Amino acid sequence: MEKPKKISLKVQALSRVEGEGALDIRIKDGRVTRVHLRIYEPPRFFEALLRGRPYADAPDITARICGICPVAYQMSAVTALESIPGFQPGDAIQNLRRLLYFGEWIESHTLHILMLHAPDFFGVDSVFDLARSFPEHIRDGLTLKKIGNALVSTLGGREIHPVNVRVGGFYKIPPKQTLTRHLDALQQGLEIAVRLFRWVTTFPFPDFERTYVFVSMDEGDVYPVFGTHLNLNNERKIPVQQFEEVFEEVQVRHSHALHSRLKDGRTYLVGPLARINLNHTRLSPTAQALIQEAGLTFPIRNPFQSVIARALEVVHALESSIETLENGDLEPDRPYEDLGEIAGTGMGCTEAPRGILYHRYRVAPNGEILEAKIVPPTAQNQACIEEDLYHLASQRVHLPVEQWARECEHAIRNYDPCISCATHFLKIRIIEEP
Amino acid sequence: MKQIKIPKLAVWKFTSCDGCQLSILDLEDHLLEIGQRIEIAYFLEASSRKVKGPYDISLVEGSISTPEEEETIHKIRKQSKFLIAIGACATAGGIQALRNFRDVAEFQKIVYPNPEYIETLKYATPISHHVRVDLELRGCPINKTHVLEVISALLIGRKPSLPHHSVCIECKKRGNPCILVSKGILCMGPVTSAGCGAICPAYNRGCYGCFGPSESPNLHAFISLAQRLGITNSTLIHALRSFNAFADSFREASIYLEASEES
Numbered sequence: 001m002e003k004p005k006k007i008s009l010k011v012q013a014l015s016r017v018e019g020e021g022a023l024d025i026r027i028k029d030g031r032v033t034r035v036h037l038r039i040y041e042p043p044r045f046f047e048a049l050l051r052g053r054p055y056a057d058a059p060d061i062t063a064r065i066c067g068i069c070p071v072a073y074q075m076s077a078v079t080a081l082e083s084i085p086g087f088q089p090g091d092a093i094q095n096l097r098r099l100l101y102f103g104e105w106i107e108s109h110t111l112h113i114l115m116l117h118a119p120d121f122f123g124v125d126s127v128f129d130l131a132r133s134f135p136e137h138i139r140d141g142l143t144l145k146k147i148g149n150a151l152v153s154t155l156g157g158r159e160i161h162p163v164n165v166r167v168g169g170f171y172k173i174p175p176k177q178t179l180t181r182h183l184d185a186l187q188q189g190l191e192i193a194v195r196l197f198r199w200v201t202t203f204p205f206p207d208f209e210r211t212y213v214f215v216s217m218d219e220g221d222v223y224p225v226f227g228t229h230l231n232l233n234n235e236r237k238i239p240v241q242q243f244e245e246v247f248e249e250v251q252v253r254h255s256h257a258l259h260s261r262l263k264d265g266r267t268y269l270v271g272p273l274a275r276i277n278l279n280h281t282r283l284s285p286t287a288q289a290l291i292q293e294a295g296l297t298f299p300i301r302n303p304f305q306s307v308i309a310r311a312l313e314v315v316h317a318l319e320s321s322i323e324t325l326e327n328g329d330l331e332p333d334r335p336y337e338d339l340g341e342i343a344g345t346g347m348g349c350t351e352a353p354r355g356i357l358y359h360r361y362r363v364a365p366n367g368e369i370l371e372a373k374i375v376p377p378t379a380q381n382q383a384c385i386e387e388d389l390y391h392l393a394s395q396r397v398h399l400p401v402e403q404w405a406r407e408c409e410h411a412i413r414n415y416d417p418c419i420s421c422a423t424h425f426l427k428i429r430i431i432e433e434p
Numbered sequence: 435m436k437q438i439k440i441p442k443l444a445v446w447k448f449t450s451c452d453g454c455q456l457s458i459l460d461l462e463d464h465l466l467e468i469g470q471r472i473e474i475a476y477f478l479e480a481s482s483r484k485v486k487g488p489y490d491i492s493l494v495e496g497s498i499s500t501p502e503e504e505e506t507i508h509k510i511r512k513q514s515k516f517l518i519a520i521g522a523c524a525t526a527g528g529i530q531a532l533r534n535f536r537d538v539a540e541f542q543k544i545v546y547p548n549p550e551y552i553e554t555l556k557y558a559t560p561i562s563h564h565v566r567v568d569l570e571l572r573g574c575p576i577n578k579t580h581v582l583e584v585i586s587a588l589l590i591g592r593k594p595s596l597p598h599h600s601v602c603i604e605c606k607k608r609g610n611p612c613i614l615v616s617k618g619i620l621c622m623g624p625v626t627s628a629g630c631g632a633i634c635p636a637y638n639r640g641c642y643g644c645f646g647p648s649e650s651p652n653l654h655a656f657i658s659l660a661q662r663l664g665i666t667n668s669t670l671i672h673a674l675r676s677f678n679a680f681a682d683s684f685r686e687a688s689i690y691l692e693a694s695e696e697s
Binding site for chain 2: 041042043044045046048049051053057061062063064066067068070111115119125126127128131139140144145148151157158159160161163164166170171172209335430
């Protein structure tokens with residue numbers, strides 16, 4: 001292999017992402033030849049350490065893959081395991097699970113919009129700097145984040161790594177009046193979320209568009225969180241059981257995260273932008289009205305506008321939670337169904353804040369996990385991120401590097417990449433080949 | 435403990451899920467004030483601003499699991515006046531320390547088709563195995579109010595007040611009936627450090643030990659009681675081998691139980 005010559009460049013460490021990684025951009029004769037997003041988050045071998053554990057441990061252990069979206073891991077784990085005996089939780093359990101999940105969406109999305117992503121649009125380092133220029137928006141946002149966290153705490157016991165989710169239901173169902181006590185806060189949250197959305201739509205978005213294959217869950221008329229099928233770019237729907245027949249994971253030398261792509265070789269995009277492009281007609285009334293007000297047209301193909309999708313989803317999550325708390329069944333007959341022995345293989349996929357999260361488990365007759373497979377959203381988006389960067393860098397390469405290096409970091413943060421999930425800081429290396 | 439005027443704070447990450455440093459960002463009511471009272475000099479998860487050391491306070495998340503991490507932690511120690519290990523990974527190795535009981539090469543093969551691309555150490559170990567640690571915050575995740583307590587204590591120059599007793603005390607304070615004795619559900623509360631507020635028993639499940647061993651836990655008595663209640667050794671081994679599996683007393687107890695299983 002040719003030894004690349006490095007051009008001298010101040011190395012920028014990428015921050016405000018969850019986890020550690022680096023970006024390599026290779027340039028030859030003034031053209032971008034290759035882009036590698038290197039993820040060097042140390043591997044933790046979850047799929048291996050689950051082997052031999054009782055299946056009931058899966059939701060608690062897999063939650064530790066990610067401190068920012070533990071509920072997602074718990075939901076995909078229980079969905080996969082419950083599918084083995086064909087168990088379908090009743091409406092009340094499903095309502096409570098959706099509320100818990102929406103709590104995480106609100107918390108995670110607000111964290112990303114304000115603390116991780118917004119600083120990029122204003123050229124500042126952190127939310128602490130933004131708080132000086134936009135004190136009201138930041139205080140609003142922190143209140144919103146707290147409202148999401150409070151919902152997770154009530155249903156899950158605590159915000160990070162909740163303890164209440166189990167295969168077959170919940171350990172304990174909070175009394176209805178404890179849950180409906182959140183209504184005032186959620187109403188206040190909805191007003192804040194509308195203001196947040198209006199603010200976000202005024203952000204200065206870089207001029208950049210691409211064509212993507214969007215993938216989300218499909219939950220019929222409902223804006224997807226759970227579901228039994230995947231929606232491939234509104235082209236076709238496939239059952240979750242066929243996930244591994246349609247998508248494949250490839251290990252690449254430069255990263256600890258496995259890359260996903262469609263078996264036909266195409267890369268695909270998951271997460272808020274994919275969900276909103278495929279399902280915007282299923283959003284809550286206020287979210288729909290905001291789409292009209294802002295004059296948004298779909299599909300949104302500018303990845304920098306994923307922040308708009310997130311803000312809309314916060315509105316949707318709040319309004320849907322209010323609806324569920326006011327009119328939904330919140331009182332199951334029993335907190336959980338004991339599924340006992342569940343030998344066999346089960347697959348489950350749900351919408352984590354960052355996109356579809358797939359789990360598959362093979363369980364032995366004695367209840368031990370024999371095999372586990374987990375495909376997190378960031379691993380699925382990694383190839384798409386690299387393609388975005390390739391095209392972005394190619395369009396900007398004629399400009400001085402200082403001007404566009406920061407834009408590349410920004411483009412990575414569009415995905416709210418959770419590198420802890422996919423396998424800690426990002427460094428951009430620009431390598432000029434002789 | 436000396437009072438620090440405007441302390442420089444750094445937050446570091448090793449092998450972990452980011453959950454403990456996110457607990458800091460979850461201090462919604464206090465976050466902006468923290469930003470005013472202390473200088474956030476290095477906190478990559480929250481800010482692109484990087485101020486060079488030395489740092490007055492370093493919060494270290496994660497366990498040491500790669501050759502590079504083994505070197506980095508020494509550099510961080512040299513730059514830090516007061517180093518605090520936060521969370522089960524940093525204080526006990528975390529869930530990834532389950533590999534310490536098995537063959538890591540085998541683990542690599544299970545997850546990665548080309549294990550030779552992966553650089554990892556045979557063991558995932560707590561920070562204290564590598565450098566001197568001034569204070570440990572327990573939990574998977576930590577309790578965010580403990581961070582607030584430590585920062586406040588350091589700002590005023592007093593000793594932080596952190597629990598060392600077992601979860602049982604918190605559980606009694608919360609008024610929960612004992613689920614170990616009354617229902618025979620395995621609960622790690624008697625040997626686990628307090629700090630969470632006895633959440634699990636309050637949610638009708640046994641404590642799963644995520645705050646690690648309490649101060650001088652009586653594991654012998656705990657195991658005997660569990661066995662009398664008909665809890666199998668294999669269930670006990672799994673309970674001891676979770677998020678704090680490599681903490682001394684949990685590790686020794688699980689190895690003891692495993693050996694007695696085999697003999």
